[in-house]
Amino acid sequence: MRTEPGGGIESGGRTEPGGEAPASSADPLAGRRVLVLISGSIAAVKLPLVVSALAARGAEVRCALTPSAARLVSAVALASLSRHPCALDDDQWSHRAARPLHIELAEWADLVLLAPLSATTLGRWVHGLAEGLVASTLLACEAPVLVAPAMNTAMWEAPPVRRNWQALQAFERVVPVAPGHGLLACDRRGEGRMAEPERLLLALESLALHGWRRDWAGRRLLVSTGPTREFLDPARCLTNPSTGRMGVLLAQAALQRGAVVDLVHGPLQVEPVLLDGLLCHPVVTAAEMERQLSGLQPVADAIVMAAAVADHRRVEARHEKLPKQDLQPALSGGWEPVPDLLAGLVARRPAGQRILGFAAHSGDVLPQARAKFARKGCDLLFANPIDLPGAGFGSAFNQGWLLGPGERIEAIAPAPKLAVAHRLLDALAGLPLRPPAAAPPHRAAADGTRPAAADP
Numbered sequence: 001m002r003t004e005p006g007g008g009i010e011s012g013g014r015t016e017p018g019g020e021a022p023a024s025s026a027d028p029l030a031g032r033r034v035l036v037l038i039s040g041s042i043a044a045v046k047l048p049l050v051v052s053a054l055a056a057r058g059a060e061v062r063c064a065l066t067p068s069a070a071r072l073v074s075a076v077a078l079a080s081l082s083r084h085p086c087a088l089d090d091d092q093w094s095h096r097a098a099r100p101l102h103i104e105l106a107e108w109a110d111l112v113l114l115a116p117l118s119a120t121t122l123g124r125w126v127h128g129l130a131e132g133l134v135a136s137t138l139l140a141c142e143a144p145v146l147v148a149p150a151m152n153t154a155m156w157e158a159p160p161v162r163r164n165w166q167a168l169q170a171f172e173r174v175v176p177v178a179p180g181h182g183l184l185a186c187d188r189r190g191e192g193r194m195a196e197p198e199r200l201l202l203a204l205e206s207l208a209l210h211g212w213r214r215d216w217a218g219r220r221l222l223v224s225t226g227p228t229r230e231f232l233d234p235a236r237c238l239t240n241p242s243t244g245r246m247g248v249l250l251a252q253a254a255l256q257r258g259a260v261v262d263l264v265h266g267p268l269q270v271e272p273v274l275l276d277g278l279l280c281h282p283v284v285t286a287a288e289m290e291r292q293l294s295g296l297q298p299v300a301d302a303i304v305m306a307a308a309v310a311d312h313r314r315v316e317a318r319h320e321k322l323p324k325q326d327l328q329p330a331l332s333g334g335w336e337p338v339p340d341l342l343a344g345l346v347a348r349r350p351a352g353q354r355i356l357g358f359a360a361h362s363g364d365v366l367p368q369a370r371a372k373f374a375r376k377g378c379d380l381l382f383a384n385p386i387d388l389p390g391a392g393f394g395s396a397f398n399q400g401w402l403l404g405p406g407e408r409i410e411a412i413a414p415a416p417k418l419a420v421a422h423r424l425l426d427a428l429a430g431l432p433l434r435p436p437a438a439a440p441p442h443r444a445a446a447d448g449t450r451p452a453a454a455d456p
């Protein structure tokens with residue numbers, strides 16, 4: 001008999017995630033009222049893409065522009081894409097409703113996206129100046145605000161802007177998405193490029209799922225994800241279909257919750273923009289992954305082993321391609337098991353470091369997961385089926401069983417992978433971790449500063 005996460009703990013009822021999607025698999029942005037505030041930076045031209053994607057995902061969207069943003073991006077386009085009139089400064093004075101427009105907008109919103117954030121709007125907000133519709137809406141607003149600055153590098157690094165940005169970090173309900181490094185419209189390469197639309201959408205989804213609290217601030221998380229590859233010869237390898245998406249989303253969720261995140265990953269099949277903000281350590285083989293993990297383990301407060309490590313490797317590396325007729329003997333001999341990296345991490349862990357392992361299974365997951373949890377010695381184990389439609393490798397959804405201390409078992413019903421990621425982070429944060437002060441010093445990446453990467 002097979003037990004499944006949707007069927008309750010060990011109830012034995014099989015509930016396939018086919019047919020009508022269960023409530024937990026619905027898009028977290030569907031039905032949410034998202035207010036998009038756009039200030040004057042050339043990155044404003046990317047916002048119609050965000051607005052269009054939000055509307056397509058079932059969010060209700062309204063937009064407001066500062067006067068300089070209105071010179072860069074079309075209010076008509078935004079109105080059409082959001083299916084609502086786009087609010088401009090002048091509308092504050094032509095508004096015939098009983099309530100002022102900035103109050104109406106502020107009270108309407110469940111979530112606010114302020115992107116791009118210009119130096120002027122940042123300064124107004126931090127100093128409490130209600131000049132213009134966008135600035136006054138921000139002051140009146142009690143919903144969480146996702147903030148994505150964009151400006152020229154020299155402006156971004158100018159001391160008054162740094163001070164204002166630092167001051168904003170202390171505001172309640174504000175979730176920063178620091179700008180990245182890249183080619184700017186002023187032809188300079190440097191810090192100041194607004195996070196890409198896909199990353200803003202992911203951050204909004206996280207905000208809808210988890211809220212604005214940075215419960216991982218001051219902590220460093222080490223995540224492994226993706227497949228590894230073991231080469232038979234330069235042209236052939238042993239690997240698996242893992243895309244790495246689950247681990248990457250977990251890393252992004254932790255980053256948004258304030259953690260500094262090291263991501264050790266095999267060859268990934270995810271949008272490269274999903275790696276922004278993470279300290280990435282790419283590897284190919286299990287031996288390379290092991291080297292990176294053991295170098296980074298001492299500075300980690302917690303570790304998530306989501307990597308799908310290939311099981312066997314060649315005893316001796318072969319540097320020339322084998323002719324096809326010689327493949328059969330090479331496939332059946334000359335392989336050795338890859339060491340269990342998770343077991344090594346558990347054996348070497350410093351006091352207070354918590355470790356979450358993953359387990360991929362087909363068939364009846366729970367009994368196999370129980371045995372694996374007892375064998376591996378980690379604090380938590382998330383066991384997920386890989387043979388159900390709409391779950392496992394390459395899927396946008398996941399489900400499974402979370403095994404924890406004291407024989408605790410929690411069924412995780414089918415849900416978007418980002419929702420599962422937040423649930424797993426909640427469980428990890430619920431274990432006694434070492435106090436943040438005891439952790440090696442590091443700076444939070446979310447404030448726009450780069451932590452020193454502890455590369456082995």
Ligand code: CTP
Nearest residue numbers: 305306307309338339340341342357358359360
């Ligand atoms: N793992 C590891 N090193 C390995 C194999 C697996 O660290 N050589 C880790 C994975 O990252 C995961 C956990 O161990 O966190 C379970 O991996 P899984 O592939 O489910 O199981 P295996 O240990 O490989 O055992 P089996 O294939 O027999 O299920």
